[in-house]
Amino acid sequence: MDQHEHGAQYPQTVNPAGLATPGGHYSHVSIANGLIFVSGQLPIDATGRKLTDSPFEAQAEQVLANLASALVGAGSDVTKLAQVRAYIVDVGHWASFNEIYARWAGDARPARAVVPVPALHFGLKIEVEAVAVV
Structure with a gap:
């Protein structure tokens, strides 16, 4: 059955300016049915330099800047986030991440x-993926 028969939209992919070229077989963003799915963002700057x-x-700030760039490039922003998942290599970084994230997310x-x-x-040390609305 064709997805369009029920009003569904085929996913659109976006690789926003300001983000390094994806390092694998994926897009930074996939948009479907009014939802924006942002692939896991690593602390890699726009030139492709890894902040290892x-x-x-610094890695957390870069990842969140990448997430913001992905959202804006897809026609959304931080205030339209529905869900965020962060992977960190040491639970001891949780408090630091929470502080940086709270400042970045603001009222969201x-x-x-x-x-x-x-x-x-x-x-x-960190990777973040998210879902937002358009």
Whole structure:
């Protein structure tokens, strides 16, 4: 059955300016039925430089800047976030992440999970993915 028969939209993909080229077979953003799905953002700057040797706080700020760029590039913004999931390599960074995130998110309070993981790609310390509305 064709998705359009029920008013559904085929997903559109976006790779916003200001973000490094995706490092694998994915897009930074997929938009479907009024929802924006942002792929996991790592602390990689727009030139592709990985912040592997940077402190956790610098990595967290870069990841959230990447998330904001992805949202804006998809026609949304931080105030339209519905859900955020952060993966951190050390639960000891939770308090620091929470402080940086609260400052970044402002009045927005989407659903959120902070998940401790044993390791992330390239030895990075944080990855964040999200869902927002257009």
